[in-house]
Amino acid sequence: MTDSTMTTRQKVEASMRRRRAAETRFRLYGMASVLFGLLCLVVLFGDIFSKGTSAFSQTVLTTTIELNGDYLGIDKDSPRDEIMSANYDGLIKRHFAKEMKPSGRSEARKLFSLISSGAGWQLQSEVLADPSLIGQSITINLLVDDDVDQWFKHERGENIHASRLSEQQLEWIQSWVDSGALHTRFNTTFFVNGDSREPELAGIRGAMTGTLLTLLVTFLLSFPIGVSAAIYLEEFAPKNRLTEIVEININNLAAVPSITFGLLGLAIFINIFGVSRSTPLVGGLVLTLMTLPTIIISGRAAIKAVPPSIREAALGLGASKMQTVFHHVLPLAMPGMLTGTIIGMAQALGETAPLLMIGMIAFVVDVPGFVNDPSTVLPVQIFLWSDSPERAFTERTSGAIMVLLGFLILMNTAAVMLRRRLERRW
Amino acid sequence: MNYSTLIIAVFIALGAAYLLGRNRARALAGQGERMHSLPTHYGALTALWTTLPPLILIILWVMLEPRIIDALLTAQLPETIRNASEAEVRLALSKVHNIAQDAGMMSQNELGAAASHLIDLEQRAAILKGGVILSLILLGAGLTWRRIQPELRARGEVEKIVRVLLFSSSAIAVLTTLGILVSVLFEAMLFFQKVSPVEFLFGTSWSPQVALRADQSGSSGSFGAVPLFTGTLLISAIAMLIAVPVGLMAAIYLSEYASSRVRQIAKPALEVLAGIPTVVYGFFAALTVAPFIRGVGESVGLDVSSESALAAGLVMGIMIIPFVSSLSDDVINAVPQSLRDGSYGLGATRSETVRQVVIPAALPGIVGAVMLAVSRAIGETMIVAMAAGLAANLTANPLDSVTTVTVQIVTLLVGDQEFDSPKTLAAFALGLVLFIVTLALNFVALKIVQKYREQYD
Numbered sequence: 001m002t003d004s005t006m007t008t009r010q011k012v013e014a015s016m017r018r019r020r021a022a023e024t025r026f027r028l029y030g031m032a033s034v035l036f037g038l039l040c041l042v043v044l045f046g047d048i049f050s051k052g053t054s055a056f057s058q059t060v061l062t063t064t065i066e067l068n069g070d071y072l073g074i075d076k077d078s079p080r081d082e083i084m085s086a087n088y089d090g091l092i093k094r095h096f097a098k099e100m101k102p103s104g105r106s107e108a109r110k111l112f113s114l115i116s117s118g119a120g121w122q123l124q125s126e127v128l129a130d131p132s133l134i135g136q137s138i139t140i141n142l143l144v145d146d147d148v149d150q151w152f153k154h155e156r157g158e159n160i161h162a163s164r165l166s167e168q169q170l171e172w173i174q175s176w177v178d179s180g181a182l183h184t185r186f187n188t189t190f191f192v193n194g195d196s197r198e199p200e201l202a203g204i205r206g207a208m209t210g211t212l213l214t215l216l217v218t219f220l221l222s223f224p225i226g227v228s229a230a231i232y233l234e235e236f237a238p239k240n241r242l243t244e245i246v247e248i249n250i251n252n253l254a255a256v257p258s259i260t261f262g263l264l265g266l267a268i269f270i271n272i273f274g275v276s277r278s279t280p281l282v283g284g285l286v287l288t289l290m291t292l293p294t295i296i297i298s299g300r301a302a303i304k305a306v307p308p309s310i311r312e313a314a315l316g317l318g319a320s321k322m323q324t325v326f327h328h329v330l331p332l333a334m335p336g337m338l339t340g341t342i343i344g345m346a347q348a349l350g351e352t353a354p355l356l357m358i359g360m361i362a363f364v365v366d367v368p369g370f371v372n373d374p375s376t377v378l379p380v381q382i383f384l385w386s387d388s389p390e391r392a393f394t395e396r397t398s399g400a401i402m403v404l405l406g407f408l409i410l411m412n413t414a415a416v417m418l419r420r421r422l423e424r425r426w
Numbered sequence: 427m428n429y430s431t432l433i434i435a436v437f438i439a440l441g442a443a444y445l446l447g448r449n450r451a452r453a454l455a456g457q458g459e460r461m462h463s464l465p466t467h468y469g470a471l472t473a474l475w476t477t478l479p480p481l482i483l484i485i486l487w488v489m490l491e492p493r494i495i496d497a498l499l500t501a502q503l504p505e506t507i508r509n510a511s512e513a514e515v516r517l518a519l520s521k522v523h524n525i526a527q528d529a530g531m532m533s534q535n536e537l538g539a540a541a542s543h544l545i546d547l548e549q550r551a552a553i554l555k556g557g558v559i560l561s562l563i564l565l566g567a568g569l570t571w572r573r574i575q576p577e578l579r580a581r582g583e584v585e586k587i588v589r590v591l592l593f594s595s596s597a598i599a600v601l602t603t604l605g606i607l608v609s610v611l612f613e614a615m616l617f618f619q620k621v622s623p624v625e626f627l628f629g630t631s632w633s634p635q636v637a638l639r640a641d642q643s644g645s646s647g648s649f650g651a652v653p654l655f656t657g658t659l660l661i662s663a664i665a666m667l668i669a670v671p672v673g674l675m676a677a678i679y680l681s682e683y684a685s686s687r688v689r690q691i692a693k694p695a696l697e698v699l700a701g702i703p704t705v706v707y708g709f710f711a712a713l714t715v716a717p718f719i720r721g722v723g724e725s726v727g728l729d730v731s732s733e734s735a736l737a738a739g740l741v742m743g744i745m746i747i748p749f750v751s752s753l754s755d756d757v758i759n760a761v762p763q764s765l766r767d768g769s770y771g772l773g774a775t776r777s778e779t780v781r782q783v784v785i786p787a788a789l790p791g792i793v794g795a796v797m798l799a800v801s802r803a804i805g806e807t808m809i810v811a812m813a814a815g816l817a818a819n820l821t822a823n824p825l826d827s828v829t830t831v832t833v834q835i836v837t838l839l840v841g842d843q844e845f846d847s848p849k850t851l852a853a854f855a856l857g858l859v860l861f862i863v864t865l866a867l868n869f870v871a872l873k874i875v876q877k878y879r880e881q882y883d
Contacts, residue, residue, distance in 0.1 A: 232595060
């Protein structure tokens with residue numbers, strides 16, 4: 001059968017089949033795209049969670065150790081600084097040497113490397129809290145080295161040679177496991193410590209405090225400035241060329257790469273104004289400039305949504321322009337402005353690149369106390385840790401990411417709730 | 427007095443001045459006077475005049491004090507240092523600051539005299555600062571208090587001041603752009619005095635490491651930025667290859683096909699992708715995607731670098747999907763329903779309507795969205811910094827390691843740097859290129875989107 005012999009009806013049916021097939025294909029492409037996006041989301045979250053959940057538990061070794069006052073050279077009436085500077089590391093080494101009986105020095109060194117270098121601090125803080133413990137035996141959960149921690153949490157039962165630990169070390173660890181001395185607990189260290197070179201001692205408290213201080217500075221500056229700018233542009237600015245330029249400028253600024261704000265911070269805040277590097281103050285200043293466009297744009301949209309009849313009513317009753325805006329328009333636009341501000345702050349919370357430029361990448365162990373102390377922030381801490389080769393740091397990086405994502409979800413939910421609850425339709 | 431105490435003092439003064447002004451106005455009104463404005467206006471006026479001048483002075487003081495003190499200190503430094511280079515003077519100054527922090531070092535050092543002078547200066551400055559600011563507060567409060575009379579037009583004056591404040595807030599946005607431009611331009615000019623712009627823009631070898639001694643090999647460093655530009659373009663191209671088809675099709679599906687329930691769930695879920703910090707994507711790219719691609723490549727016998735452009739581009743593409751999809755969604759929704767109805771009326775299927783009517787009608791907006799997405803890909807930093815590596819290879823092979831403009835800016839500027847070496851200044855030259863390119867893209871894209879929206883409004 002050739003084309004010429006086909007009836008019109010047949011031709012139409014044939015083409016309809018083709019067209020329907022094309023329709024189905026097109027629809028499938030669309031569905032596949034949406035599913036691909038969602039799949040990426042699931043894979044990303046799944047990956048982070050599977051790597052990060054173990055960061056919230058920590059292996060400890062329960063042991064009963066005698067606080068030998070003679071060895072430490074102190075008693076319960078010793079002055080505080082003597083108690084502080086006593087040799088607790090030595091005491092721990094002596095204790096384990098007696099208990100595990102390593103043969104020779106190199107073996108002893110291997111044994112001691114199983115215990116965290118922070119174990120001495122643990123003993124010290126116990127004794128400082130209660131000096132009467134000196135001379136007694138106490139049972140304490142000592143932190144173990146990150147290699148032991150990783151082995152206990154992940155590699156137990158796996159091929160023994162895959163571990164970074166030697167066979168002799170594994171034997172010791174196995175004996176602790178058998179006696180039930182080794183167990184995991186919730187990783188409080190992760191939340192109360194600052195950064196450290198030792199994974200088992202590293203925590204996010206310093207970075208969290210830095211983030212909070214930085215966001216505080218950002219909020220205190222960007223909210224009032226952003227709201228005022230939005231009010232001026234929407235209510236007072238004359239409609240002329242200059243206003244138009246300001247408007248275009250703000251829209252463009254919202255799309256400028258964040259790293260250029262870092263360059264600005266470095267060249268102007270640090271080099272010209274002499275603000276000190278690595279502080280939440282300079283970080284907050286840079287993030288303020290970065291979030292301002294977001295806040296101004298959403299603020300203007302919120303003001304625009306207030307119907308003109310409200311303004312006219314206020315003006316008609318004799319209010320001045322300023323009173324109209326501050327007594328009537330602003331309260332009605334506030335929910336929208338707050339939503340925009342929360343979204344802007346969430347952006348600032350996740351921002352990393354500009355903060356690298358202004359020195360917040362420094363290795364800071366201490367928890368910052370105020371906005372002019374050197375500090376780092378959570379995203380930068382994640383960046384720093386992700387560079388470390390130790391497996392334990394990978395785990396902690398994922399853990400820190402989970403905390404960061406938790407805060408972001410919290411903020412965005414707050415923004416959505418606020419919008420839902422306070423949204424008004426005129 | 428330190429700044430935090432002063433600022434707290436200013437805020438206490440704010441409250442006190444408000445009450446003072448208001449109560450005086452009330453008292454006058456109570457005596458039967460007819461006041462021009464409401465008592466709160468008099469309060470606000472007093473509060474503004476009491477706190478604004480001290481606040482402005484504090485800001486100026488923060489900016490100027492370190493300079494003045496350093497200038498005074500320089501005069502105190504030993505002759506030998508002062509006559510040496512500027513860098514030595516700066517070094518000596520920072521030493522003096524360090525010594526002043528630690529009293530124990532004071533006597534042991536030749537700079538001890540300067541350090542004690544510094545402490546002395548700082549103490550005097552603190553007393554002066556506290557005195558001047560407190561007297562400004564008192565002066566402002568006192569003068570305004572005396573001015574409060576029935577005929578004082580407080581409301582008009584308050585509104586005028588507030589208006590100026592509102593205007594200065596919106597001027598900050600413009601100042602930011604100017605600040606970026608001036609700072610980047612200024613440092614870039616210094617760079618171009620050392621390296622010719624032609625070499626920078628067209629040179630093909632990038633190795634910014636400047637040797638410490640002049641006689642070492644490669645002492646000058648080479649600053650040909652072409653490998654950075656091609657690396658940036660390669661990664662952005664990979665990202666766009668993922669993001670544009672997926673984002674566009676997702677937008678079409680969600681706006682034309684999906685039921686409102688699917689739309690309500692899928693749209694915010696996709697937008698979650700846009701809210702995830704880039705450092706998280708970088709971690710995902712470097713620790714999950716890159717090893718995965720390397721494993722796949724090895725199993726089919728390809729040599730994949732551990733920091734491949736493909737991994738960075740892929741993850742960046744995922745990040746940009748919601749950006750493309752939500753912008754395209756807006757423009758597709760802006761196409762009037764009448765165009766679709768006309769197409770259906772002529773017998774077209776849904777996909778034919780989309781392909782032949784909706785997309786052409788929305789095309790300018792989609793182009794704008796894609797341009798905005800490109801500018802975002804070019805300026806993205808963390809993903810590439812963590813997953814793309816530092817090797818400035820001039821290659822188009824996505825399995826190789828490449829570097830980008832943003833990565834180089836970060837690497838050149840992280841850590842303490844001398845501010846006059848070509849290495850540091852090169853970062854600003856790169857920043858200038860980045861800023862100009864993204865600004866141009868954004869500007870054109872926003873114009874297109876805006877113009878298109880007006881068409882159907």
